[in-house]
Amino acid sequence: MANNIRVTVWHEFRHEKTNAAVRAIYPHGMHNAIAAGLRAAGGMTVRTATLDEPEHGLSADVLANTDVLTWWGHTAHQEVRDDIVERVQQRVWAGMGLLVLHSGHFSKIFKRLMGTSCDLKWRQADDREIIWFTAPGHPIVQGLTDHIIIPREEMYGEHFDIPEPDETVLISSFSGGEVFRSGVTYRRGGGKIFYFRPGHETYPAYHQKEVLQIIANAVRWAAPVENLAPQTYGNRQPL
Amino acid sequence: MANNIRVTVWHEFRHEKTNAAVRAIYPHGMHNAIAAGLRAAGGMTVRTATLDEPEHGLSADVLANTDVLTWWGHTAHQEVRDDIVERVQQRVWAGMGLLVLHSGHFSKIFKRLMGTSCDLKWRQADDREIIWFTAPGHPIVQGLTDHIIIPREEMYGEHFDIPEPDETVLISSFSGGEVFRSGVTYRRGGGKIFYFRPGHETYPAYHQKEVLQIIANAVRWAAPVENLAPQTYGNRQPL
């Protein structure tokens, strides 16, 4: 694992501009709350990128120098350019880690990597969320015990239409009685992917210490191995 | 799949003999409630076997003529003879399906097949259990929609110390806020295994229609293919 992981925190960054309630919680945008948490965790160099920047802030150069990308989007999934989604997918295949956060479940990049609808049930009603750990010893829950509680959050409920995960690391319950696979891992090509549920824009999840710790742990887990060999495909002579 | 699946419903059958409350719910024993549900489902020939019968009712002949075995035990796991556990394990490897029910999570046979402690959290406090389906289209939830509710049950909570399942089919929530992987599948050798959570002896889960339907579905899913070829191991000449 790299000692200095290069992280790009990507954010749609629209709600904060139009919704005072969101802005009150995240005055500098959700991306900067996440980035601050990662910087505090240490061992990473963190930059941010947002939808309305040129190339959504994800130039070929930025991606080539990103070990792990985090992705939050919600209201503007359709505005993300297909060629840039393609670029991100190629970079994941080449080894870049990807953390998909909350409503990013419906992002073009996540749906492309999963091959499913990624649909789910939801409700905005101040549910209490309890996130239980189903894989103790997994790096993603390192330093935590067996569950964390988020006092108020949007509910996401099963069925969550994703492929059978490589590992189911976290499962949530909500006040309303629903459950959700809140932390699941996949590998696509050389890249590792972690979906992590919390983070509705009207709640302060990305200010909560344990949530940030899981994100930091997941960044470390998703960072590519050093000296990753590019694969050779195509016509091959016999030995 | 066989048109006439031969099922043996194995039951510890101790609580009913000593606890009037359990006897009131299951006057003929839990095994007979389960067996009645399976007979009503059709396509199966169902017998029962219990701990206190000779060889626990699981003679070599009975097992050789069993396509799917269901297992409920709780208070007397340690009384199950090791040689008979070995016999059951061998039969699973040879293709027999196995349904492990509720407190059977701590049975010798389940722990042997899993290789883990199979431990969990629990509470007896009349929790409401909601069982959500995480694999729509799976034969085990055939004919049901997206969840079932058990009005009162014992709580089982994560971490459930099992291997990463081949498929996670069901996840429960409980009134107290816990979650549990309530329906999980595994393959061991030629045999298919389904763990299914409900069924504490002081609640009437095995009289509930949807619970019985899932058990019947799981029996059909776990039945071995016909003409299963025995595998050849050991020294092998080159082609």
Add this chain to the structure above:
Amino acid sequence: MANNIRVTVWHEFRHEKTNAAVRAIYPHGMHNAIAAGLRAAGGMTVRTATLDEPEHGLSADVLANTDVLTWWGHTAHQEVRDDIVERVQQRVWAGMGLLVLHSGHFSKIFKRLMGTSCDLKWRQADDREIIWFTAPGHPIVQGLTDHIIIPREEMYGEHFDIPEPDETVLISSFSGGEVFRSGVTYRRGGGKIFYFRPGHETYPAYHQKEVLQIIANAVRWAAPVENLAPQTYGNRQPL
């Protein structure tokens, strides 16, 4: 499982029109060789569909009445219309089984469902292929023992860039020393997917009895459960 599975065998059907060697092996096209094998297996109603038919033979009505679709393409993947690929994907999510054959690994539909490049190594040099079974007891190898041999085939070699399979059922070796995961299963939404390697157009694999038996077994395995409940997503009220 339906007693009468409705199968549509989809074929690109181009090589046979331009290459006399292929036509000599498959005078009626590869699709008709596959369809004949399935009809002989019984329990299925089989039709065919090809690229150059209107809507590639895959109208909404045809797909709605297809339980399992098999897919062979090679030279004209790019000519398959995106809207029809989308239609097939939606139908898989709704429960239709999908068998992807040989060079179909690079089809639009398979890449979309996998989320990976689906790339591989290959060589046309009359390799002998031995397909070993890694999941005895799986319905897909029902009636067969532990391996089959294809005297001459195109080589496909690892790394095969696919997600970690739900189940790895078959692994091949080739004369040149390569290996390949030749039979792998996935679930996407309500649909089951099986990738099966053999079937290069210049070799007679789809006339070989064991190959056809595996395809027939896989069709039965991939057929949807009856009365599959459509899932409900979106906003949900608390209980």
Add this chain to the structure above:
Amino acid sequence: MANNIRVTVWHEFRHEKTNAAVRAIYPHGMHNAIAAGLRAAGGMTVRTATLDEPEHGLSADVLANTDVLTWWGHTAHQEVRDDIVERVQQRVWAGMGLLVLHSGHFSKIFKRLMGTSCDLKWRQADDREIIWFTAPGHPIVQGLTDHIIIPREEMYGEHFDIPEPDETVLISSFSGGEVFRSGVTYRRGGGKIFYFRPGHETYPAYHQKEVLQIIANAVRWAAPVENLAPQTYGNRQPL
């Protein structure tokens, strides 16, 4: 990951004492060849333990101070004390990594953790083994490209009777046309397990650079996370 991983290389150490051919290849025992490779890789403190030492060299204290245990056994599996196997299993559950090497597939500890027979086909006939990588980007193949070749080895062939692996990292072909899942991972409780095939006692695999590199990579992969929280099971009060 610990910067200084504490490794114990366990070896049966019998063949070297009775077979001059083995002794000629491994004059200090296979364990010391493996240990030398790990020491050269760096970042580890390596000790050895063997069957004929008191408690097989695996006292409670040694295990408590072992992050990763490697295991090679063959002719004397039955001589390993059950209470010590139990001790090793408990330590794996508590987070210790375990590498099972070659004929260790039939060890008590591996069979207990897998729950299957762990049987396979085999042949001693100087086969050439090619180990292909099926999970590029996995830490276990870090620094290597897409395959390694072992000029002469014992053959192991499928069906290898193990549970569906969490990850299939390596697949071998042999001169005789067989294939084998040569590198597979599992998690049991808090511990990570890697089975790695090469290492028959009459061939010098543990002197081969790439083989030692994979073992060193696997040790780093299997090392437990720091500050692993012990899990709480049993009776639990509601929130």
